[in-house]
Amino acid sequence: MATELLEIQPQVLKFTFEVKKQSSCSIQLGNNSNQYVAFKVKTTSPKKYCVRPNTGIIKPKATYDFTVTMQAQRVAPPDMQCKDKFLIQSTVVPFGTTEEDLTSDTFSKDGSKYIEEKKLRVILISPPPSPVLLPCNGALKQDPSSETLVQRLLSGVENIPPPRKVAEDAKLIETAEELDELRAAECVDSRPSDDVEGLKSVKNVVELNITKDFEDMKSKLNTMDSKLREAELTITKLTEERNMTTVEKDTLKDELEMLRKNNVRRIQMGFPLFYVCMVALISVAVGYLIHP
Structure with missing residues:
Protein backbone atom coordinates (compact mmCIF):
# COMPACT_ATOMS: atom_id res chain seq x y z
CA MET A 1 0.00 0.00 0.00
CA SER A 126 15.73 5.53 35.81
CA PRO A 127 13.40 7.37 38.19
CA PRO A 128 14.18 11.05 38.87
CA PRO A 129 16.10 11.74 42.08
CA SER A 130 13.94 12.69 45.04
CA PRO A 131 14.48 16.24 46.41
CA VAL A 132 16.21 16.73 49.75
CA LEU A 133 13.75 17.60 52.54
CA LEU A 134 14.77 19.59 55.62
CA PRO A 135 12.69 20.12 58.79
CA CYS A 136 11.52 23.67 59.36
CA ASN A 137 9.28 24.50 62.34
CA GLY A 138 8.14 20.88 62.58
CA ALA A 139 7.33 20.62 58.83
CA LEU A 140 9.40 19.16 56.00
CA LYS A 141 10.33 21.65 53.30
CA GLN A 142 12.37 21.22 50.16
CA ASP A 143 15.91 22.57 50.26
CA PRO A 144 16.17 25.27 47.55
CA SER A 145 19.85 24.65 47.09
CA SER A 146 19.25 20.95 46.33
CA GLU A 147 16.47 21.83 43.85
CA THR A 148 18.79 24.29 42.09
CA LEU A 149 21.54 21.70 42.01
CA VAL A 150 19.23 19.08 40.46
CA GLN A 151 18.03 21.57 37.85
CA ARG A 152 21.60 22.46 36.95
CA LEU A 153 22.57 18.82 36.63
CA LEU A 154 19.54 18.07 34.45
CA SER A 155 20.22 21.08 32.22
CA GLY A 156 23.83 19.99 31.72
CA VAL A 157 25.35 23.05 33.39
CA GLU A 158 28.34 22.20 35.60
CA ASN A 159 28.41 24.67 38.44
CA ILE A 160 29.90 23.22 41.62
CA PRO A 161 29.24 25.36 44.72
CA PRO A 162 32.23 26.64 46.68
CA PRO A 163 33.60 24.51 49.51
CA ARG A 164 32.27 26.94 52.11
CA LYS A 165 28.74 26.55 50.79
CA VAL A 166 29.06 22.75 50.81
CA ALA A 167 30.33 22.82 54.39
CA GLU A 168 27.43 25.05 55.44
CA ASP A 169 24.94 22.71 53.75
CA ALA A 170 26.49 19.69 55.45
CA LYS A 171 26.41 21.47 58.81
CA LEU A 172 22.77 22.40 58.23
CA ILE A 173 21.89 18.77 57.43
CA GLU A 174 23.70 17.54 60.56
CA THR A 175 21.85 20.13 62.66
CA ALA A 176 18.55 19.01 61.16
CA GLU A 177 19.37 15.37 61.95
CA GLU A 178 20.22 16.30 65.54
CA LEU A 179 16.92 18.19 65.86
CA ASP A 180 15.05 15.15 64.57
CA GLU A 181 16.80 12.93 67.11
CA LEU A 182 16.01 15.34 69.96
CA ARG A 183 12.35 15.55 68.92
CA ALA A 184 12.13 11.78 68.72
CA ALA A 185 13.68 11.50 72.19
CA GLU A 186 11.24 14.09 73.55
CA CYS A 187 8.32 12.20 72.05
CA VAL A 188 9.53 8.97 73.61
CA ASP A 189 10.10 10.64 77.02
CA SER A 190 6.73 12.37 76.96
CA ARG A 191 4.73 9.17 76.42
CA PRO A 192 5.97 6.65 78.98
CA SER A 193 3.11 7.24 81.42
CA ASP A 194 0.53 6.87 78.67
CA ASP A 195 2.18 3.67 77.48
CA VAL A 196 2.29 2.29 81.04
CA GLU A 197 -1.38 3.09 81.61
CA GLY A 198 -2.26 1.52 78.27
CA LEU A 199 -0.27 -1.59 79.15
CA LYS A 200 -1.99 -1.78 82.54
CA SER A 201 -5.43 -1.53 80.95
CA VAL A 202 -4.53 -4.18 78.38
CA LYS A 203 -3.19 -6.40 81.17
CA ASN A 204 -6.41 -6.00 83.16
CA VAL A 205 -8.51 -6.86 80.13
CA VAL A 206 -6.38 -9.94 79.43
CA GLU A 207 -6.63 -11.07 83.06
CA LEU A 208 -10.41 -10.65 83.01
CA ASN A 209 -10.66 -12.65 79.82
CA ILE A 210 -8.45 -15.40 81.24
CA THR A 211 -10.50 -15.54 84.46
CA LYS A 212 -13.74 -15.73 82.50
CA ASP A 213 -12.39 -18.49 80.29
CA PHE A 214 -11.18 -20.40 83.37
CA GLU A 215 -14.60 -20.17 85.02
CA ASP A 216 -16.32 -21.34 81.85
CA MET A 217 -13.94 -24.27 81.56
CA LYS A 218 -14.44 -25.17 85.21
CA SER A 219 -18.24 -25.19 84.86
CA LYS A 220 -17.97 -27.35 81.74
CA LEU A 221 -15.72 -29.82 83.58
CA ASN A 222 -18.20 -30.02 86.48
CA THR A 223 -21.03 -30.72 84.07
CA MET A 224 -19.04 -33.43 82.35
CA ASP A 225 -18.14 -34.98 85.74
CA SER A 226 -21.79 -35.15 86.81
CA LYS A 227 -22.75 -36.73 83.50
CA LEU A 228 -19.99 -39.33 83.89
CA ARG A 229 -21.22 -40.22 87.37
CA GLU A 230 -24.77 -40.66 86.12
CA ALA A 231 -23.49 -42.89 83.34
CA GLU A 232 -21.52 -45.00 85.83
CA LEU A 233 -24.63 -45.46 88.02
CA THR A 234 -26.70 -46.46 85.02
CA ILE A 235 -24.07 -49.00 83.94
CA THR A 236 -23.95 -50.45 87.48
CA LYS A 237 -27.74 -50.85 87.60
CA LEU A 238 -27.81 -52.53 84.21
CA THR A 239 -25.03 -54.90 85.27
CA GLU A 240 -26.91 -55.89 88.43
CA GLU A 241 -30.13 -56.45 86.48
CA ARG A 242 -28.30 -58.62 83.99
CA ASN A 243 -26.80 -60.72 86.82
CA MET A 244 -30.22 -61.14 88.43
CA THR A 245 -31.69 -62.18 85.10
CA THR A 246 -28.95 -64.74 84.64
CA VAL A 247 -29.58 -66.17 88.14
CA GLU A 248 -33.32 -66.41 87.51
CA LYS A 249 -32.69 -68.10 84.19
CA ASP A 250 -30.46 -70.69 85.81
CA THR A 251 -33.07 -71.30 88.55
CA LEU A 252 -35.80 -71.86 85.96
CA LYS A 253 -33.60 -74.31 84.11
CA ASP A 254 -33.03 -76.31 87.31
CA GLU A 255 -36.75 -76.38 88.11
CA LEU A 256 -37.56 -77.52 84.58
CA GLU A 257 -35.07 -80.36 84.83
CA MET A 258 -36.57 -81.44 88.15
CA LEU A 259 -40.10 -81.46 86.70
CA ARG A 260 -38.99 -83.58 83.77
CA LYS A 261 -37.37 -86.15 86.10
CA ASN A 262 -40.52 -86.36 88.27
CA ASN A 263 -42.72 -86.99 85.25
CA VAL A 264 -40.51 -89.81 84.04
CA ARG A 265 -40.63 -91.48 87.46
CA ARG A 266 -44.43 -91.30 87.57
CA ILE A 267 -44.74 -92.88 84.14
CA GLN A 268 -42.38 -95.68 85.14
CA MET A 269 -44.18 -96.43 88.48
CA GLY A 270 -47.85 -96.57 87.26
CA PHE A 271 -49.75 -98.75 84.61
CA PRO A 272 -51.32 -97.18 81.59
CA LEU A 273 -55.14 -97.09 81.46
CA PHE A 274 -55.28 -98.73 78.07
CA TYR A 275 -53.32 -101.68 79.38
CA VAL A 276 -55.72 -102.06 82.31
CA CYS A 277 -58.76 -101.97 80.00
CA MET A 278 -57.31 -104.60 77.69
CA VAL A 279 -56.59 -106.92 80.62
CA ALA A 280 -60.18 -106.47 81.84
CA LEU A 281 -61.64 -107.26 78.42
CA ILE A 282 -59.52 -110.34 78.05
CA SER A 283 -60.53 -111.54 81.52
CA VAL A 284 -64.26 -111.12 80.66
CA ALA A 285 -63.81 -113.02 77.38
CA VAL A 286 -61.99 -115.88 79.11
CA GLY A 287 -64.67 -116.11 81.82
CA TYR A 288 -67.46 -116.20 79.22
CA LEU A 289 -65.74 -119.01 77.37
CA ILE A 290 -65.22 -121.05 80.52
CA HIS A 291 -68.81 -120.56 81.77
CA PRO A 292 -71.08 -120.52 78.72
Whole structure:
Protein backbone atom coordinates (compact mmCIF):
# COMPACT_ATOMS: atom_id res chain seq x y z
CA MET A 1 0.00 0.00 0.00
CA ALA A 2 1.18 3.54 -0.72
CA THR A 3 0.30 4.87 2.73
CA GLU A 4 0.57 3.17 6.07
CA LEU A 5 -2.61 1.98 7.71
CA LEU A 6 -1.69 3.10 11.21
CA GLU A 7 0.25 5.95 12.69
CA ILE A 8 1.80 4.92 16.01
CA GLN A 9 2.76 7.35 18.74
CA PRO A 10 5.24 6.95 20.35
CA GLN A 11 7.55 4.83 18.24
CA VAL A 12 9.53 3.73 21.33
CA LEU A 13 8.02 2.46 24.59
CA LYS A 14 9.62 4.15 27.58
CA PHE A 15 9.13 2.68 31.07
CA THR A 16 10.32 4.24 34.30
CA PHE A 17 12.02 1.26 35.94
CA GLU A 18 11.94 0.76 39.72
CA VAL A 19 12.49 -2.54 41.46
CA LYS A 20 9.24 -4.18 42.68
CA LYS A 21 7.10 -1.45 41.07
CA GLN A 22 4.87 -1.46 38.00
CA SER A 23 5.27 1.00 35.17
CA SER A 24 2.86 1.90 32.37
CA CYS A 25 3.12 3.45 28.92
CA SER A 26 0.24 4.73 26.74
CA ILE A 27 0.20 4.21 22.97
CA GLN A 28 -2.06 5.91 20.44
CA LEU A 29 -2.96 4.37 17.10
CA GLY A 30 -4.29 6.59 14.29
CA ASN A 31 -6.18 5.18 11.28
CA ASN A 32 -4.89 6.89 8.13
CA SER A 33 -7.30 5.08 5.81
CA ASN A 34 -10.98 5.44 4.99
CA GLN A 35 -11.73 1.85 6.03
CA TYR A 36 -12.14 -0.14 9.20
CA VAL A 37 -8.76 -1.36 10.48
CA ALA A 38 -8.21 -4.16 13.00
CA PHE A 39 -5.03 -4.32 15.08
CA LYS A 40 -3.33 -6.85 17.34
CA VAL A 41 -0.42 -6.34 19.76
CA LYS A 42 2.23 -9.02 20.37
CA THR A 43 5.38 -9.01 22.51
CA THR A 44 8.48 -11.15 22.93
CA SER A 45 7.86 -11.32 26.72
CA PRO A 46 4.13 -11.96 27.27
CA LYS A 47 4.58 -12.83 30.97
CA LYS A 48 6.41 -9.57 31.65
CA TYR A 49 3.90 -7.16 30.07
CA CYS A 50 0.15 -6.68 30.20
CA VAL A 51 -1.57 -5.04 27.22
CA ARG A 52 -5.15 -3.78 27.64
CA PRO A 53 -6.70 -4.23 25.15
CA ASN A 54 -4.41 -6.21 22.84
CA THR A 55 -6.88 -6.24 19.91
CA GLY A 56 -9.39 -3.74 18.59
CA ILE A 57 -11.13 -2.02 15.70
CA ILE A 58 -10.30 1.54 14.56
CA LYS A 59 -12.85 3.41 12.50
CA PRO A 60 -11.79 5.53 9.50
CA LYS A 61 -9.68 8.58 10.43
CA ALA A 62 -10.14 7.79 14.13
CA THR A 63 -7.67 7.10 16.93
CA TYR A 64 -7.42 4.32 19.50
CA ASP A 65 -5.51 4.37 22.80
CA PHE A 66 -4.28 1.36 24.76
CA THR A 67 -1.96 0.88 27.72
CA VAL A 68 1.05 -1.37 28.16
CA THR A 69 1.96 -2.21 31.77
CA MET A 70 5.30 -3.69 32.76
CA GLN A 71 4.92 -5.98 35.76
CA ALA A 72 6.99 -5.40 38.89
CA GLN A 73 10.47 -6.88 38.53
CA ARG A 74 12.62 -8.15 41.38
CA VAL A 75 15.99 -7.45 39.77
CA ALA A 76 17.13 -4.61 37.52
CA PRO A 77 18.59 -5.63 34.14
CA PRO A 78 22.33 -5.01 33.65
CA ASP A 79 23.10 -1.46 32.53
CA MET A 80 19.33 -0.82 32.28
CA GLN A 81 19.31 -2.43 28.84
CA CYS A 82 16.12 -4.13 27.65
CA LYS A 83 15.87 -6.35 24.58
CA ASP A 84 12.10 -6.74 24.66
CA LYS A 85 10.13 -5.77 21.54
CA PHE A 86 6.50 -5.26 20.56
CA LEU A 87 4.84 -6.05 17.24
CA ILE A 88 1.66 -4.29 16.10
CA GLN A 89 -0.21 -6.01 13.26
CA SER A 90 -2.97 -4.24 11.35
CA THR A 91 -5.25 -5.18 8.47
CA VAL A 92 -8.34 -3.86 6.70
CA VAL A 93 -11.67 -5.43 7.71
CA PRO A 94 -15.22 -4.98 6.33
CA PHE A 95 -17.37 -2.07 7.49
CA GLY A 96 -19.34 -2.82 10.66
CA THR A 97 -16.86 -5.38 12.00
CA THR A 98 -16.74 -5.49 15.80
CA GLU A 99 -14.11 -6.74 18.23
CA GLU A 100 -16.18 -9.89 18.87
CA ASP A 101 -15.82 -10.77 15.17
CA LEU A 102 -12.01 -10.87 15.32
CA THR A 103 -10.39 -14.33 15.31
CA SER A 104 -6.88 -15.70 14.99
CA ASP A 105 -7.43 -16.06 11.24
CA THR A 106 -7.95 -12.30 10.93
CA PHE A 107 -4.19 -11.67 11.20
CA SER A 108 -2.96 -14.86 9.49
CA LYS A 109 -0.67 -14.35 6.50
CA ASP A 110 -2.39 -16.48 3.88
CA GLY A 111 -1.48 -14.22 0.94
CA SER A 112 -5.01 -13.05 0.22
CA LYS A 113 -4.87 -9.97 2.45
CA TYR A 114 -2.39 -7.32 3.45
CA ILE A 115 -0.99 -7.47 6.98
CA GLU A 116 0.97 -4.42 8.09
CA GLU A 117 3.52 -4.97 10.88
CA LYS A 118 5.45 -2.44 12.92
CA LYS A 119 8.01 -3.18 15.62
CA LEU A 120 8.50 -1.05 18.73
CA ARG A 121 11.54 -1.05 20.98
CA VAL A 122 11.55 -0.80 24.79
CA ILE A 123 13.71 1.64 26.75
CA LEU A 124 14.07 1.67 30.53
CA ILE A 125 14.44 5.02 32.29
CA SER A 126 15.73 5.53 35.81
CA PRO A 127 13.40 7.37 38.19
CA PRO A 128 14.18 11.05 38.87
CA PRO A 129 16.10 11.74 42.08
CA SER A 130 13.94 12.69 45.04
CA PRO A 131 14.48 16.24 46.41
CA VAL A 132 16.21 16.73 49.75
CA LEU A 133 13.75 17.60 52.54
CA LEU A 134 14.77 19.59 55.62
CA PRO A 135 12.69 20.12 58.79
CA CYS A 136 11.52 23.67 59.36
CA ASN A 137 9.28 24.50 62.34
CA GLY A 138 8.14 20.88 62.58
CA ALA A 139 7.33 20.62 58.83
CA LEU A 140 9.40 19.16 56.00
CA LYS A 141 10.33 21.65 53.30
CA GLN A 142 12.37 21.22 50.16
CA ASP A 143 15.91 22.57 50.26
CA PRO A 144 16.17 25.27 47.55
CA SER A 145 19.85 24.65 47.09
CA SER A 146 19.25 20.95 46.33
CA GLU A 147 16.47 21.83 43.85
CA THR A 148 18.79 24.29 42.09
CA LEU A 149 21.54 21.70 42.01
CA VAL A 150 19.23 19.08 40.46
CA GLN A 151 18.03 21.57 37.85
CA ARG A 152 21.60 22.46 36.95
CA LEU A 153 22.57 18.82 36.63
CA LEU A 154 19.54 18.07 34.45
CA SER A 155 20.22 21.08 32.22
CA GLY A 156 23.83 19.99 31.72
CA VAL A 157 25.35 23.05 33.39
CA GLU A 158 28.34 22.20 35.60
CA ASN A 159 28.41 24.67 38.44
CA ILE A 160 29.90 23.22 41.62
CA PRO A 161 29.24 25.36 44.72
CA PRO A 162 32.23 26.64 46.68
CA PRO A 163 33.60 24.51 49.51
CA ARG A 164 32.27 26.94 52.11
CA LYS A 165 28.74 26.55 50.79
CA VAL A 166 29.06 22.75 50.81
CA ALA A 167 30.33 22.82 54.39
CA GLU A 168 27.43 25.05 55.44
CA ASP A 169 24.94 22.71 53.75
CA ALA A 170 26.49 19.69 55.45
CA LYS A 171 26.41 21.47 58.81
CA LEU A 172 22.77 22.40 58.23
CA ILE A 173 21.89 18.77 57.43
CA GLU A 174 23.70 17.54 60.56
CA THR A 175 21.85 20.13 62.66
CA ALA A 176 18.55 19.01 61.16
CA GLU A 177 19.37 15.37 61.95
CA GLU A 178 20.22 16.30 65.54
CA LEU A 179 16.92 18.19 65.86
CA ASP A 180 15.05 15.15 64.57
CA GLU A 181 16.80 12.93 67.11
CA LEU A 182 16.01 15.34 69.96
CA ARG A 183 12.35 15.55 68.92
CA ALA A 184 12.13 11.78 68.72
CA ALA A 185 13.68 11.50 72.19
CA GLU A 186 11.24 14.09 73.55
CA CYS A 187 8.32 12.20 72.05
CA VAL A 188 9.53 8.97 73.61
CA ASP A 189 10.10 10.64 77.02
CA SER A 190 6.73 12.37 76.96
CA ARG A 191 4.73 9.17 76.42
CA PRO A 192 5.97 6.65 78.98
CA SER A 193 3.11 7.24 81.42
CA ASP A 194 0.53 6.87 78.67
CA ASP A 195 2.18 3.67 77.48
CA VAL A 196 2.29 2.29 81.04
CA GLU A 197 -1.38 3.09 81.61
CA GLY A 198 -2.26 1.52 78.27
CA LEU A 199 -0.27 -1.59 79.15
CA LYS A 200 -1.99 -1.78 82.54
CA SER A 201 -5.43 -1.53 80.95
CA VAL A 202 -4.53 -4.18 78.38
CA LYS A 203 -3.19 -6.40 81.17
CA ASN A 204 -6.41 -6.00 83.16
CA VAL A 205 -8.51 -6.86 80.13
CA VAL A 206 -6.38 -9.94 79.43
CA GLU A 207 -6.63 -11.07 83.06
CA LEU A 208 -10.41 -10.65 83.01
CA ASN A 209 -10.66 -12.65 79.82
CA ILE A 210 -8.45 -15.40 81.24
CA THR A 211 -10.50 -15.54 84.46
CA LYS A 212 -13.74 -15.73 82.50
CA ASP A 213 -12.39 -18.49 80.29
CA PHE A 214 -11.18 -20.40 83.37
CA GLU A 215 -14.60 -20.17 85.02
CA ASP A 216 -16.32 -21.34 81.85
CA MET A 217 -13.94 -24.27 81.56
CA LYS A 218 -14.44 -25.17 85.21
CA SER A 219 -18.24 -25.19 84.86
CA LYS A 220 -17.97 -27.35 81.74
CA LEU A 221 -15.72 -29.82 83.58
CA ASN A 222 -18.20 -30.02 86.48
CA THR A 223 -21.03 -30.72 84.07
CA MET A 224 -19.04 -33.43 82.35
CA ASP A 225 -18.14 -34.98 85.74
CA SER A 226 -21.79 -35.15 86.81
CA LYS A 227 -22.75 -36.73 83.50
CA LEU A 228 -19.99 -39.33 83.89
CA ARG A 229 -21.22 -40.22 87.37
CA GLU A 230 -24.77 -40.66 86.12
CA ALA A 231 -23.49 -42.89 83.34
CA GLU A 232 -21.52 -45.00 85.83
CA LEU A 233 -24.63 -45.46 88.02
CA THR A 234 -26.70 -46.46 85.02
CA ILE A 235 -24.07 -49.00 83.94
CA THR A 236 -23.95 -50.45 87.48
CA LYS A 237 -27.74 -50.85 87.60
CA LEU A 238 -27.81 -52.53 84.21
CA THR A 239 -25.03 -54.90 85.27
CA GLU A 240 -26.91 -55.89 88.43
CA GLU A 241 -30.13 -56.45 86.48
CA ARG A 242 -28.30 -58.62 83.99
CA ASN A 243 -26.80 -60.72 86.82
CA MET A 244 -30.22 -61.14 88.43
CA THR A 245 -31.69 -62.18 85.10
CA THR A 246 -28.95 -64.74 84.64
CA VAL A 247 -29.58 -66.17 88.14
CA GLU A 248 -33.32 -66.41 87.51
CA LYS A 249 -32.69 -68.10 84.19
CA ASP A 250 -30.46 -70.69 85.81
CA THR A 251 -33.07 -71.30 88.55
CA LEU A 252 -35.80 -71.86 85.96
CA LYS A 253 -33.60 -74.31 84.11
CA ASP A 254 -33.03 -76.31 87.31
CA GLU A 255 -36.75 -76.38 88.11
CA LEU A 256 -37.56 -77.52 84.58
CA GLU A 257 -35.07 -80.36 84.83
CA MET A 258 -36.57 -81.44 88.15
CA LEU A 259 -40.10 -81.46 86.70
CA ARG A 260 -38.99 -83.58 83.77
CA LYS A 261 -37.37 -86.15 86.10
CA ASN A 262 -40.52 -86.36 88.27
CA ASN A 263 -42.72 -86.99 85.25
CA VAL A 264 -40.51 -89.81 84.04
CA ARG A 265 -40.63 -91.48 87.46
CA ARG A 266 -44.43 -91.30 87.57
CA ILE A 267 -44.74 -92.88 84.14
CA GLN A 268 -42.38 -95.68 85.14
CA MET A 269 -44.18 -96.43 88.48
CA GLY A 270 -47.85 -96.57 87.26
CA PHE A 271 -49.75 -98.75 84.61
CA PRO A 272 -51.32 -97.18 81.59
CA LEU A 273 -55.14 -97.09 81.46
CA PHE A 274 -55.28 -98.73 78.07
CA TYR A 275 -53.32 -101.68 79.38
CA VAL A 276 -55.72 -102.06 82.31
CA CYS A 277 -58.76 -101.97 80.00
CA MET A 278 -57.31 -104.60 77.69
CA VAL A 279 -56.59 -106.92 80.62
CA ALA A 280 -60.18 -106.47 81.84
CA LEU A 281 -61.64 -107.26 78.42
CA ILE A 282 -59.52 -110.34 78.05
CA SER A 283 -60.53 -111.54 81.52
CA VAL A 284 -64.26 -111.12 80.66
CA ALA A 285 -63.81 -113.02 77.38
CA VAL A 286 -61.99 -115.88 79.11
CA GLY A 287 -64.67 -116.11 81.82
CA TYR A 288 -67.46 -116.20 79.22
CA LEU A 289 -65.74 -119.01 77.37
CA ILE A 290 -65.22 -121.05 80.52
CA HIS A 291 -68.81 -120.56 81.77
CA PRO A 292 -71.08 -120.52 78.72
